[in-house]
Amino acid sequence: MPNQPQPSEASVQPRREFLKSTLVSAGAAGMGASAGLSVARGANVGGSDKIRIGMVGCGGRCTGAAADVMTADSATQLVAMADLFDERVKSKRDSLKAKFPNQVSVDDDHCFVGLDGYQHVIENVDLVLIACAAKFHPMYAKAAIDAGKHVFLEKPHGIDPAGVKVVEETCEIAKQKNLGVLSGLHSRYHQKYRETIDRVLDGQIGEIVSIEENFLRGPYGNIARSQEQRELEIQYGNQYRFSWLCGDDVTQSLIHNLDRATWALGGATPVDCHGLGGRSGPDHLLGDVFDHHSVVYRYENGVRVYALCRTTSGCYGESTSTIMGSKGIAVPTQGIIRGNNEWRYSGPGGSPYVAEQAAFLKSIRASNPINSGDYMVKSNTIAVMGQMSCYSGKEVRWDQIKQSDFRWGPRPEDCTWDMQPPTQPDSNGVYPVCAQPGTTTTI
Incomplete structure (x- = not known):
């Protein structure tokens, strides 16, 4: 295997300067919004300074994503939440309200429970945060983009080949509609990781x-x-x-x-x-x-x-x-x-979770929304x-x-609330292993 030529310091500097500038821009996005920057026309947020966000899933990850968005940009407003369990919606609403009292405006009528809750969230927001059972991620993301809304989609974006194809199609539709799709693969916004991999791409460890x-x-x-x-x-x-x-x-x-x-x-x-x-x-x-x-x-x-x-x-x-x-x-x-x-x-340092949301919100306000489709798919x-x-x-x-x-x-x-799940425990509460290598067919 031939060795890759080692670049000079001068040749790698422009890439590093670009890296630093993008990270600074990501961090500045939240500060700019906090200072009252106007939302660009055509950013799909109704011409208002406020970007209305909604949660599909009220577990720890989606709650964290909502907190990251509101930390990154004080001109964001949480207005709708959905989960399969009522107690999750109410408890997460209360915890987020305590931390972001001026940004959480979710009344009882906008706390949705059930398998159709995602549809009601989509109807009421500009940006949909999707982090729930990953089986549903492709369907929910497509529904949001079809409705003209920006999407943050947690990983895995799909759990099987068919689901990933839906995500790929959804990202292409988003490009055509000038809508944003941000992946939950937050490593791309981790400053330490970015600088290290940037140097790898510049050839500093050879081939x-x-x-x-x-x-x-x-x-x-x-x-x-x-x-x-x-x-x-x-x-x-x-x-x-x-x-x-x-x-x-x-x-x-x-x-x-x-x-x-x-x-x-x-x-x-x-x-x-x-x-x-x-x-x-x-x-x-x-x-x-x-x-x-x-x-x-x-x-x-x-x-x-x-x-x-x-x-x-x-x-x-x-x-x-x-x-x-x-x-x-x-x-x-x-x-x-x-x-x-x-x-x-x-x-x-700094949180990559907040940095990715800051960059995403900045791109939405600039009417040039991030689309993570290539690497996420x-x-x-x-x-x-x-x-x-x-x-x-x-x-x-x-x-x-x-x-x-x-x-x-x-x-x-x-999927419904009344169906029989595809796996069942035995009389001792033990589940069969989901697959048997050598027997299970997956392609």
Whole structure:
């Protein structure tokens, strides 16, 4: 593999200056709005200084996104909320109201409960924040864009090939309508990560040879059954524990790592991958998801990405991205480069969650809204590709996953409060594992 020429300091400086200016602009967006900047005409917010936001999902992530928006821009107003559970809507409204008393204006008539709540939120806002069970993300995002609203869409944007195709179509429609779509892949707005990967793209570690990605932690979400709820309510209320709702951990969590790897590789996509996974934890926890996955992605130029995630209690934990090059090693998650060009990030900190929302709001006000479609679809497809390989035990090719219309049932539009969930516990409350590698078909 030939070595990539090492750039001079002068050649990399313009890129770094651009990086710094974009980060400063993102941070200034919130300050500018706080100072009373007018909303640009045609920004789809009705010509008002206020941007009305609404939450679809009232769990921790969507609540965090709403707080990030209101922190980034004091001229935003939370006016509508929806969830499948009434107590979640009311409790999150109260907690956000306590923190942002002048920006939360959600009366009881705009607290929506049920599977159609997303429709009512869309009707009442300019910007829809979608962070709920990921199964519904594509359908909700498309409905919002079809209605002419801007969208923040949390990852995973889709949990199967069919869902990602809907997201890709939705992002294209958004471009045609000059509407914004912001991805929840917040690494793109993390200053330390951006500066490190910028230097990788400038060749400071030479040519990339391989990348190691780790997302190792304990169980995600609730792990015990409720004695007071019926089965479907238990599953709806604990989305991260059920594969038909969350897509499992490669799409749910490792997608962040895979997005960073794809970014460092200049947007390259793998030729194929092979993965393995299963459930090996000592306890029968709530749900049917795997508790460990490993995926090897192979690229046309010989690079391999080794990606691992685990959600087993009492085990080693690590959340890192490590990029191995011909002239050094970069660790974006630590902000360091080792090798011929030693470097450590020493710039400003700040929340990437707030930074991404500040940049998004600024772009909306400028009538040039951000559309994250390219990287969000690409990284999501790579995650789904790996998940499908882990579940099936088969090698999965990029062309297969792009052509596939596979969908985990039931379809989101067919879900109701009265249906039988696709997985059921046995008499001891133990769920069957969601897939059996070597038997399960995913493509």
